[in-house]
Amino acid sequence: xxxxxxxxxxxxxxxxxxxxxxxxxxxxxxxxxxxxxxxxxxxxxxxxxxxxxxxxxxxxxxxxxxxxxxxxxxxxxxxxxxxxxxxxxxxxxxxxxxxxxxxxxxxxxxxxxxxxxxxxxxxxxxxxxxxxxxxxxxxxxxxxxxxxxxxxxxxxxxxxxxxxxxxxxxxxxxxxxxxxxxxxxxxxxxxxxxxxxxxxxxxxxxxxxxxxxxxxxxxxxxxxxxxxxxxxxxxxxxxxxxxxxxxxxxxxxxxxxxxxxxxxxxxxxxxxxxxxxxxxxxxxxxxxxxxxxxxxxxxxxxxxxxxxxx
Numbered sequence: 001x002x003x004x005x006x007x008x009x010x011x012x013x014x015x016x017x018x019x020x021x022x023x024x025x026x027x028x029x030x031x032x033x034x035x036x037x038x039x040x041x042x043x044x045x046x047x048x049x050x051x052x053x054x055x056x057x058x059x060x061x062x063x064x065x066x067x068x069x070x071x072x073x074x075x076x077x078x079x080x081x082x083x084x085x086x087x088x089x090x091x092x093x094x095x096x097x098x099x100x101x102x103x104x105x106x107x108x109x110x111x112x113x114x115x116x117x118x119x120x121x122x123x124x125x126x127x128x129x130x131x132x133x134x135x136x137x138x139x140x141x142x143x144x145x146x147x148x149x150x151x152x153x154x155x156x157x158x159x160x161x162x163x164x165x166x167x168x169x170x171x172x173x174x175x176x177x178x179x180x181x182x183x184x185x186x187x188x189x190x191x192x193x194x195x196x197x198x199x200x201x202x203x204x205x206x207x208x209x210x211x212x213x214x215x216x217x218x219x220x221x222x223x224x225x226x227x228x229x230x231x232x233x234x235x236x237x238x239x240x241x242x243x244x245x246x247x248x249x250x251x252x253x254x255x256x257x258x259x260x261x262x263x264x265x266x267x268x269x270x271x272x273x274x275x276x277x278x279x280x281x282x283x284x285x286x287x288x289x290x291x292x293x294x295x296x297x298x299x300x301x302x303x304x305x306x307x308x309x310x
Contacts, residue, residue, distance in 0.1 A: 012124040015301030022292045029290070033304040037147075038289065040154050042281065044175075045212055047167035050219040052239040053176060059169030062161040065113045070177045072109070073133075076101050077188055091139035095189035099136035106130050118159050124301045125159075128152035131297065133182060134191050141186060142194025143207045143287075144294045149178055150208070155303045171212050176241060179209050183248055195293060202263045202280075204252075206245060207288060210264070211280040213242025217273040224270050228257060 019028050028034055058064065080097040106126040114121050132149035134141035153170060156162045162170060185191060186205055193204035202210060217224075217240065226232050227246055237243040249261050258265040270276050288294050300306040 011302065012120045013301045014123050015127050015299035015304070017297065018300050018306040019292065019296050019298060025290075025292055025295075027306065027308075028295060028298075030308050031300075031306045032309045033151075033300055033306060034289065035309045036304065037151060037154060038285065040157070041150060041208070041211075041284070044167060044171050045215040045277065045281070048171045048212055049215045051168055051172065051216055053172045053241075054239055056168045056172045059166050059173055060163050062113070062156065062163065063166055063169045063173055065161075066156070066174050067177050069109045069113055070174075070181050072105075073102060074181050074184060077184060082188055082190070090190045090192050092189040093139070095134065095139050095185065095191065096136045098185070098189070099130075099133065102133065103130050113156065114159055114161055118161075121155075121159055124303060125152065125155050127299050127301075128155060131299075132178070133185060135194070138192065138194070139189065140192035140194040141182065141205050142294070143205075144194065144297060146182075146206055146208055147288060147294070148298070149175075151298070151304055158303050172216075172241070175208070175212065176244075179206060179241070179244070182206070187252075202283070202287075203245065203249060203261070207280075207284060209241040209245045210267075211277065211284055213240055213245060214273050214277040214280055216240050217242065218277060220273075222273075224268050224273060224276055228265070228268050 018024065076098055080094045080101070082092040082094045106129055107122045110122045110125050110129065114125065128148050128151045132145055132152060134145055153162065153174065182205065191205075217227075222232070227242060233243050233247050233250075237247050246264065249264065250257070253260040267276055267279075270279070
């Protein structure tokens with residue numbers, strides 16, 4: 001069976017890489033996993049149109065358990081402070097200790113989320129979680145790691161941990177908390193931005209907060225031009241993922257915004273958020289899902305299959 005190594009009698013498998021060379025991109029783009037992931041991301045965007053973070057309720061028990069997992073992972077940063085002599089340089093080696101802790105604790109953490117009734121799923125699901133926060137060897141983070149987290153969430157939906165009614169909470173509670181943790185890791189361990197987009201990329205690290213965040217503004221009076229306004233960011237930044245993303249960029253970079261974040265600066269000139277959202281969806285499909293260097297490390301099993309979509 002293409003897609004992984006048998007993990008037991010549960011029907012779940014340890015997922016494995018299938019996009020090994022550029023020629024495998026066609027197989028990926030025709031796969032069941034590609035169709036399901038693309039649809040999942042688009043559905044999540046639609047679910048938060050016109051919604052603020054403060055509009056969303058607590059969500060299901062699954063949402064609460066996932067947030068507990070992320071909170072615990074965040075607490076480990078204090079256990080592994082950055083090495084003093086490298087505190088101001090990219091690629092602090094203490095990140096490897098944090099990542100090793102995640103690798104070690106992943107089976108327990110996932111059991112706490114999926115429950116005993118889904119015994120056996122940990123081996124398959126763990127691969128997506130442990131790949132979601134950066135690469136411990138290169139000490140970097142990019143949109144491929146962010147995609148792994150989305151794949152993990154999709155697996156949890158398929159397992160019934162997350163419910164259809166959780167869509168808004170998945171974005172504005174769970175994913176928002178994930179981004180906060182990623183930013184904590186990026187600040188603390190000075191993770192290198194994966195890839196080489198530089199100033200022409202959407203962001204050195206994240207993409208989806210801007211896509212989901214643009215959907216939040218659809219139907220509001222706020223224009224894309226206002227997204228760079230310091231006062232708006234100060235007053236409403238906590239309620240909108242897009243503004244949170246801009247705020248993080250402004251805190252991490254120096255110099256004129258149009259120089260260090262050209263793509264985001266250009267987006268502020270688009271007249272309507274609907275247009276921004278549509279453009280970012282197309283850009284994500286082309287620049288993330290459609291790029292071999294980004295997706296080559298993705299793994300596939302029974303929950304997310306490389307088999308051709310019907």
